[in-house]
Amino acid sequence: MxxxxxxxxxxxxxxxxxxxxxxxxxxxxxxxxxxxxxxxxxxxxxxxxxxxxxxxxxxxxxxxxxxxxxxxxxxxxxxxxxxxxxxxxxxxxxxxxxxxxxxxxxxxxxxxxxxxxxxxxxxxxxxxxxxxxxxxxxxxxxxxxxxxxxxxxxxxxxxxxxxxxxxPNVPAAFAGLDPRKVFHTNHYLPGIADLDASYAGTIAVVGGSQSAIEVVLDLMDRFPAARVTNVMSGYGYRLKDTSPFSEEVYFPEFVTYYYGASPDGKQLLREQLRPTNYSSADRDVIDALYLRLYEDDLDGVDRIALRTNRVIEHVAELDGRVQMATVERVTGARELIPADRVVLATGFxxxxxxxxxxxxxxxxxxxxxxxxxxxxxxxxxxxxxxxxxxxxxxxxxxxxxxxxxxxxxxxxxxxxxxxxxxxxxxxxxxxxxxxxxxxxxxxxxxxxxx
Structure with missing residues (x-):
């Protein structure tokens, strides 16, 4: 050698x-x-x-x-x-x-x-x-x-x-389900490519992030006759933290600061800064969705359902549909939410x-x-x-x-x-x-x- x-x-x-x-x-x-x-x-x-x-x-x-x-x-x-x-x-x-x-x-x-x-x-x-x-x-x-x-x-x-x-983060409850019916936002457009503009089924969007609200808005435009159900664990959509002070997390100096922090310090920083990038959305899309919901209510149209503060306990496929068993986090009320397709805006x-x-x-x-x-x-x-x-x-x-x-x-x-x-x-x-x-x-x- x-x-x-x-x-x-x-x-x-x-x-x-x-x-x-x-x-x-x-x-x-x-x-x-x-x-x-x-x-x-x-x-x-x-x-x-x-x-x-x-x-x-x-x-x-x-x-x-x-x-x-x-x-x-x-x-x-x-x-x-x-x-x-x-x-x-x-x-x-x-x-x-x-x-x-x-x-x-x-x-x-x-x-x-x-x-x-x-x-x-x-x-x-x-x-x-x-x-x-x-x-x-x-x-x-x-x-x-x-x-x-x-x-x-x-x-x-x-x-x-x-x-x-x-x-992609696919919650355990959705693991193993038919990928033609349940898919991550990474595959959103391919996942709905076979549906035409007259589609009148129910599509559920799981999550309360920027991508979730973008998908909800897109579905409303793309399939006017469809019903969209948005299931999220929070009370409602939260504004993204766009303070210039918080945005300094995207400075190179912050990388060094964060890298050198203890495990407890990293956890504290994650909790403080999570709204700068996760479980939140920009004001323009939040306002756009709220105005759509208001106008639908004015017109007597019921095509968007927000299911907030929900924990999804179990998911199963039954009679060709995806059935999500949920619990309301405050009242404890149980609800079975059916959908023909489910889009997972659940992050990575x-x-x-x-x-x-x-x-x-x-x-x-x-x-x-x-x-x-x-x-x-x-x-x-x-x-x-x-x-x-x-x-x-x-x-x-x-x-x-x-x-x-x-x-x-x-x-x-x-x-x-x-x-x-x-x-x-x-x-x-x-x-x-x-x-x-x-x-x-x-x-x-x-x-x-x-």
């Missing part, structure tokens, strides 16, 4: 990094590689057939809920050609956009921006490649990442970045313990024997987003966009810190792989010319 410190060069088919997923998080990373480390050998594997962002929730009138300068690159490099402003300029839409009487860009337009960057950045991307596992193999005198895809292919690299998106799972969490991303299950996992907090992740391992020779693996429980709300589904997180991951990966090369565990990586 070759001694450590005098390793033979890596084969040409071994990459520097293999990156799972090519959504906004890893697209931002691809831009960072192009601008900061263009000589790196990086491959992106994406299960979708082409570049897209939230195709199941591109609803008419919905916006991105954040300043468009918090795009894929601007917080890291305001001079980049991959900015949202430059996208508008290059596509002849800048002045039209500047004239739009809206606080934030439409989600449809930001989706087009994300797709444009994905197509413009010179990244090596293989679409239609569903990754089934991430493991490691003996590469002689070093451990390599081995990423396996559904078609049986295996890609080897010196490190990996995992960004498959967060796992975090890393950690508890009902709404998972200890690690499912793709990393094969690496569990060498990963450092805390029973309460889940997978340990460094401030640089590198996964902690119990094996000093394990290849560097990073999580991109999955670390809200360890890094705070800025690591949630927001675009706010994508660009800076990409830079942190790139710099850490470069240090790790360059250090490996310097000790003879790989080829020396050339310095960036940027």
């Amino acid at each position: 070759t001694e450590r410190g005098s390793a033979a060069p890596l084969p040409d088919d071994v990459l520097d990094l293999v990156c799972v997923g090519f959504g906004p998080a890893n697209i931002a990373l691809a831009v960072a590689f192009d601008e900061l480390w263009p000589t790196s050998r990086v491959l992106f594997l994406e299960r979708e057939a082409g570049p897209c962002w939230q195709p199941g929730m591109l609803l008419s009138g919905s916006d991105i809920q954040n300043n468009p300068a918090r795009d894929l690159v601007t917080p890291r490099n305001p001079r980049s050609r991959y900015s949202f402003v430059n996208y508008l300029h290059e596509n002849g839409r800048l002045f039209k956009h500047l004239n739009v009487p809206a606080h934030h860009p439409l989600r449809k337009e930001f989706a087009k921006y994300v797709q444009w960057v994905a197509e413009e950045v010179p990244a090596d991307v293989r679409y239609g490649q569903e990754v089934t596992s991430v493991g490691s193999v003996d590469g002689g005198d070093r451990r390599l990442v081995a990423v396996r895809t559904a078609d049986g292919r295996v890609v080897h690299a010196r490190g990996a970045v995992i960004a498959p998106g967060r796992t 799972r975090d890393l950690g313990g508890g009902e709404r969490a998972e200890s690690l991303p499912p793709l990393l299950a094969d690496l569990l024997p060498v990963l450092s996992v805390d029973p309460e907090a889940g997978l340990r992740v460094g401030l640089d987003y590198r996964v902690a391992t119990d094996d000093p020779h394990a290849p560097p693996i990073f999580l991109n966009g999955l670390c809200e429980s360890s890094h705070g709300l800025g690591d949630a589904g927001s675009f706010s810190l994508l660009a800076l997180r990409a830079k942190a991951i790139l710099q850490s990966a470069r240090r790790a792989l360059t250090a490996e090369a310097a000790t003879g565990h790989g080829d020396l990586l050339p310095a960036s010319t940027h």
Whole structure:
């Protein structure tokens, strides 16, 4: 065996990094590689057939809920050609956009921006490649990442970045039900694609978040004859906390502050700041729904039912319908709520313990024997987003966009810190792989010319 410190060069088919997923998080990373480390050998594997962002929730009138300068690159490099402003300029839409009487860009337009960057950045991307596992193999005198895809292919690299998106939170009561009848908001548009405008069935929406109210409004417009039942655990829709003081959770300084907090401190911060992103909605959609309900009442129309303060105890399929057994949290009254379809606006799972969490991303299950996992907090992740391992020779693996429980709300589904997180991951990966090369565990990586 070759001694450590005098390793033979890596084969040409071994990459520097293999990156799972090519959504906004890893697209931002691809831009960072192009601008900061263009000589790196990086491959992106994406299960979708082409570049897209939230195709199941591109609803008419919905916006991105954040300043468009918090795009894929601007917080890291305001001079980049991959900015949202430059996208508008290059596509002849800048002045039209500047004239739009809206606080934030439409989600449809930001989706087009994300797709444009994905197509413009010179990244090596293989679409239609569903990754089934991430493991490691003996590469002689070093451990390599081995990423396996559904078609049986295996890609080897010196490190990996995992960004498959967060796992949808499907409450236990709905597990195992017919996915054609019960589906998460991630699959909202495909889930109703077979219904025509005359549909007159009952659709239930479970949840009290921004996405829940957007779906309710969309259903009212799309299916005028349908009945919509909105089931939520709270008393009613709550306004999102948009105070500029609270919004500082999306500052890079907050990431450091939150990461360094004790478990009790993190819990306190989560309780204080939850309304900035969860179980709440913007005023424009809340007002729009309330006005619709008021007008329906004025017209004597009864097509929207709000079932608030409800706990769903049991769910079953009966006679082709979904039956939800609920309890009113204050009065204790029981009610059986039937629906032909159910849309789950129930959010996503975090890393950690508890009902709404998972200890690690499912793709990393094969690496569990060498990963450092805390029973309460889940997978340990460094401030640089590198996964902690119990094996000093394990290849560097990073999580991109999955670390809200360890890094705070800025690591949630927001675009706010994508660009800076990409830079942190790139710099850490470069240090790790360059250090490996310097000790003879790989080829020396050339310095960036940027």
